[in-house]
Amino acid sequence: MRNSPSKNGSGGHSRNFTDAFWSPFVNKSGAGISPNRSYALVSLFILLIVGAFISTRLLLDPTVLLEKETVTSPTETKPQTISPKYPRPPTVITKSPQEFILHCSGNQTTGRNSYPATASFGDDDSKLPPTPTCPEYFRWIHEDLRPWASTGITREALERAKKTANFRLAIVGGKVYVEKFQDAFQTRDVFTIWGLLQLLRKYPGKIPDLELMFDCVDWPVVRAADFAGVNSPSPPPLFRYCGNEETLDIVFPDWSFWGWSEVNIKPWESLLKELREGNKRTDWVNREPYAYWKGNPLVAETRQDLMKCNVSEEHEWNARLYAQDWIRESKEGYKQSDLASQCHHRYKIYIEGSAWSVSEKYILACDSVTLLVKPHYYDFFTRGLLPAHHYWPVREHDKCRSIKFAVHWGNSHIQKAQDIGKAASEFIQEELKMDYVYDYMFHLLTEYSKLLQFKPEIPLNATEICSETMACPRSGNERKFMTESLVKHPAETGPCAMPPPYDPASFYAVQKRKQSTATRILQWEMKYWSKQNQTGS
Ligand SMILES: *[C@@H]1O[C@H](CO)[C@@H](O)[C@H](O)[C@H]1NC(C)=O
Ligand SMILES: *[C@@H]1O[C@H](CO)[C@@H](O)[C@H](O)[C@H]1NC(C)=O
Ligand SMILES: *[C@@H]1O[C@H](CO)[C@@H](O)[C@H](O)[C@H]1NC(C)=O
Ligand SMILES: *[C@@H]1O[C@H](CO)[C@@H](O)[C@H](O)[C@H]1NC(C)=O
Secondary structure (H helix, E strand, O other): OOOOOOOOOOHHHHOOOOOEOOOOOOOOOOOOOOHHHHHHHHHHHHHHHHHHHHHHHHHHOHHHHOOOEEEOOOOOOOOEEEOOOOOOOHHHOOOOOOOOOOOOOOOOOHHHOOOOOOOOOOOOHHHOOOOOEOOHHHHHHHHHHHHHOOOOEOHHHHHHHHHOOOEEEEEEOOEEEEEEOOOOOOOHHHHHHHHHHHHHHHOOOOOOOEEEEEOOOOOOOOEHHHHOOOOOOOOOOOEEOOEOOOEOOEEOOOHHHOOEHHHOEOOHHHHHHHHHHHHHHOOHHHOEEEEEEEEOHHHOHHHHHHHOOOOOOOOOOOEEEEEOOHHHHHHOOOHHHOHHHOOOEEEEEEOOOOOOOEHHHHHHOOOOEEEEEOOOOEOOOHHHOOEOOOEEEEOOOOHHHHHHHHHHHHHHOHHHHHHHHHHHHHHHHHHOOHHHHHHHHHHHHHHHHHHEOOOOOOOOOOEEEOHHHHHOOOOHHHHHHHHHHOOOOOOOOOOOEOOOOOOHHHHHHHHHHHHHHHHHHHHHHHHHHHHHHHOOO
């Protein structure tokens, strides 16, 4: 870990606006059915049923082709007309689900939460329709919890995680209790807890009892080396937003999925749509054929180093770099930082800030080729990314040459470059949509709770919270983003099916594939530069 901060130090909270990054890659070549394939299987299954239905009806009743039938669903007064040509399977007769919005009048007590306590998809999971398999990166849930796989998590281990935690969160009987230990930077903790409350609204009655400790500071702190000995205690289970190769912190989706009110970054669900629309504005080939980056260079040395690659009188490294002035932009209403209008270059650079950065998902969503400066941290989804498939790796210690080569390669392999940009934005749009963010939380918490060796209790100094107690007293962006990201009705289907853990062979194969791709790219780069050097340019 570089300049590993003591979390109690003052440096701990002040960093970054665009903290950025993650770590190496993992992949998707392993076993398991891809979501696309399972969708295909499910669709095929439905088609077969529908097909059988149509042909039986045709045999029995030839008039069916000439008439329309009318189906009245019990809750609706207006009859629905369904064409017999496309009969819907009986279970899919859609009535719009009842919506539960915030009730903010009067006193905000937890008693006002009228949200249903049980899920609409029933208790018997065996009756659920088949769900697609979760994206490949869900397999890392097993890896992140592996340190406790054989011992379980004792209360003693949990209490040790309190040392750096900002809060303890308990879920008992479907209710949420928070015991706060120390303030977090900005509203990270608030929107993280908000996200957990929304998870309970999406899957009411489905989230098991648990207690967890959450640390909102950027850098992971549970050093694996401290728990490697035969007689070492088990590591404290500590949730946070990112991890690295040396640590055992459990990674969890960051606050920005529900909104980052201080810098006007709205909840992910609507931002994702804007990014998709934004991509349509300029075709890849018509974009500026350079690598673009905009952010705060002051948060990390490596970013200041990157600034040397900016275009200048002496050098053309194919990079166009800009310093983000958050203070000025906050005064100007963030017009210049509108993420959906930052997709105007063929290449976008991602570089870590003080640790991982929440900006990675916005950069990957652009349809541009992401030039990924070698990261040291990972967050919950970045381990699903593959070099040369979702991004192009850039060397950390010779950034300018690496960027120049990457842009040169892309501009001379236009189709392949576009494919990389497309694969990344599809990954973000499909595998990182909000439903999967919730499903990741669902599976992580479910697996985590199975490891607990004690009965979760309501912490003595904790306060019960619900969406109303959090949102109603707030105003401005905070209120706006909470209202927008509120889950308004329980999910009608179960979460995606959790993929199995990697076995050692497939785990190794995935790592090896990433490694060898990166090595190949490095070889091309070296070849390019030795040729350039020889021709004296
Ligand atoms: C809110 O609760 C407080 C204390 O329980 C009470 O004094 C006050 O009248 C209540 N306000 C409303 C609007 O109900
Ligand atoms: C990079 O160069 C461009 C063009 O000269 C300039 O507008 C921009 O401010 C420079 N960026 C930084 C961070 O100096
Ligand atoms: C609860 O809070 C009080 C006062 O802040 C403190 O003295 C006490 O130790 C806390 N109890 C627990 C179980 O944390
Ligand atoms: C090309 O020249 C630069 C500058 O002299 C040097 O740093 C770099 O290692 C050389 N690259 C290769 C592949 O020869």
